[in-house]
Amino acid sequence: MDIPNKYDPSLVEDKWYSYWLEHEMFKSVPDERESYTIVIPPPNVTGVLHMGHMLNNTIQDVLIRRARMLGYNACWVPGTDHASIATEAKVVQKLRKEGIKKSDLSREEFLSHAWEWKEKHGGIILDQLKKLGASCDWDRTRFTMDPKYSESVLDTFIDLFEKGKIYRGKRMINWDPAALTALSDEEVFYKEDPGKLYHVRYQIAGSEDEWLTIATTRPETILGDSAICIHPEDERYTHLHGKRAIVPMVKREIPIILDEYVDREFGTGCLKVTPAHDVNDNELGIKHNLEVIDIFNANGSLNEQAQFYIGEDRFDVRKKIENDLKEAGHLIKVEEHIHNVGYSERTNVPIEPRLSLQWFVDMKELSKPALDNVMNDRIRFYPEKFKNSYRNWMDNIKDWCISRQLWWGHQIPAFYFGEGENDFVVAKTKEEALAKIQEERPELELSDLKRDEDVMDTWFSSWLWPISVFDGFYKQDELDYYYPTKDLVTAPEIMFFWVARMIIAGYEYKGEKPFQNVYYTGIVRDKLGRKMSKSLGNSPDPIELMNEYGADGVRVGMLLTSPAGNDLPFDEKLCEQGRNFSNKIWNGLRLVKGWEVEEKKASPSAEFAIKWMKFRIAEALESINANYDKFRISEVLMSCYKLVWDDFCNWYLEMVKPKYGHSIDAKTLKTTIAIFEDLLKLIHPFMPFISEEIWHLLRTRNGANDALVLSNWPMQESYDKQVLSDFEKLNDVVSGIRKIRKEKNIPNKNELELKVKVNNEHKDEFDSVIAHLCNVSSIKKVDEKVEQAFSFISNNNEYFIPFSDDIDIEAEKEKLAKQLDYTNGLLKKINGKLSNDSFVNNAPEQVVAAERKKQDDAISKIKILEEKLASLS
């Protein structure tokens, strides 16, 4: 067979992915096995694959592939999220390019454009995941606006409403006065603006000439003031307690209230309260039961309530009122002041906090089990540190505003039949709504009902994901089998938006956690530490990366340096390392396939190699399994990497490899193939494509069921630590010889003789390996030192390589003196410890014993070194 010396992923990856799909190897159907379920964090339906997805989905694929090999019924459910804000924004943008304004369309027309867009772009990201090798059960692909899914969202809304957990309430929202729309927090960005701090004096009611001075950045809102607030313990203002003040210009009398919210250090320590136009003021207003005076129109101009400047823009008014206050003697001073102002992402206009009627979920009671079951580790977070932020958030949880002033999404199932705040019915359809209200209001007809225009927050559908992907609200069989799911792999940014809420929904609707483990990935950053983003243009295209390095190479590159919760500073070099690793394994295959076979006795070197390698794998497997259990994926990968590259390729294969022109014995070859197969299993979760390819090239397979994807994870065998430590000793001798070759410039092809003065144990079985690896022709035991030889000490045995030329005695002496120094220092330290009574008395016995052993070893090593030194002079 002719195998090229470079591995070419492009010839392999698509082939195996189609093969796996064709044989339905990722498909899961409930059976008698235990399930192992992962639900994908659904990417935005219109999204394209970015580096964050690469990381996240590679981890999921690693976990699910291993689970499959461990014999679980592995089920990875893929799908997409309708992402109302993002998608709607994209559709609006696309329509605008075509000259269509959203405001010119009816809801139905707009939605048909949106669906069209979704159908066109919706599948892209999922196809890209296939290229990555994601072993999802594609038959289960879900979309958060699938009919069944949507139904579950509406039912949940109705259910929570009926339980009294959903209510309508006034709340401050971010209003965009240019676009005339509410914005979500995500659509607001903050900018430091140079502004002014105006000090304005208010007269105390009932006084002749008593005043207090407030500081504000927004003097135009003075017209909407309904209180002055001071800190209850502020001694400067004790005399004002219980008094009232008069608002300049409008001459309204307002109370002076006390609240610890006030920062005494800021401004004058007096705060004016405008509940209609500031979030914090609004909270104060609710707390102190203040009047709400809304002085703005939707477009940011002033209305009648303001009494002055009616119809003029808020920023024009700010200038004018400064002047007018000054003339009236109210303006004390104006300072420069830099403050953070929220801007609309869409129109780049400062947002206006505005009160409006929204739908809320009352979170207090709902969130309790979700907090408890994370804190008590029934749901485990990796890394654990995120439990702290989680608790902090859950402890201070606020009610969840779930209405969004958008069209793309799940429309709120509330139907209004009048203008009153309570003139509505919550029901799944207009017909049901009518039926519900008819008893009370028999005169109403279908046409009298008007559905709420808003849609629900996207997260109000995604929080049902682990349940609704199995249609879990309507049938139990699949849900009972797959739920709770095993692992959730996601980014810490959405711990509150999504993870916490899924847990809440899980306990509320299933009385059970939605997943066992949550693995938080880090953020993928560029070399400069910046978050990768489209706007910065610093993100490589994952597809191009895969084309260049192979999907396996990129997968390895992503996972090499990304422990859970740590950011991943991405460097293409990592992918290169992944590609190189692919090639290394590939060449292992080339070597094994290139051997001529013969029935004969195995070489002693090969026998030792096999004995050692099996134990070495067992040892590595133990730590690999343990690290998987702790979700230390990068460590697992590194163990596999070293096991394959160092232990297998650099040591094992070199030890079993026949000499040039010789053949290998059949038994060693067979065993080598078996060992190779075990290693392929271990790397398969990380490098599914190349491992499957080699699996099939290594030997003939028995049909489709003999694919590596479906093979069994290696069994944990016991291992002999003695053999492993013997190998370390052998390894040290081999390195010693190689080092001398290097230092003395002895070409590899020159055969060497080796003489050993055994002071400590030297196993005979080492000899054949040493001879094989170091091109040593003979190994002889000697009783005396060998003159005219290069030498080194390993495990307190002395090794000599006789050489005819003169050796550099001074250099040898220097080397020995260095070693002697080091060993003397070591001994001194040990002696110090051992002569310290408190150490001997307090330290555990085995620590002391180990120390004694070290002492003995050091003493004999010093003796050997001193003798050698003496013999040289």
Place this chain on the structure above:
RNA sequence: GGGAGAUUAGCUCAGCUGGUUCAGAGCACCUGCCUUACAAGCAGGGGGCCACUGGUUCGAAUCCAGUAUCUCCCACCA
């Protein structure tokens, strides 16, 4: 402003409940090699006051306190 976390080699990170000269790994670097699987490779090598200052202890990279610097999340400060 509230909360969380970090600081170990040039880079990215291990170092679990203090105890092997505890200071490790991968990459990068340096030096030899185109040795008949692989130069996308092989072999060898250099490199660190474990942020700083104290404390606890027979013993501290590891535990405690303080200092400095950095990162993230939440809030959006009149």
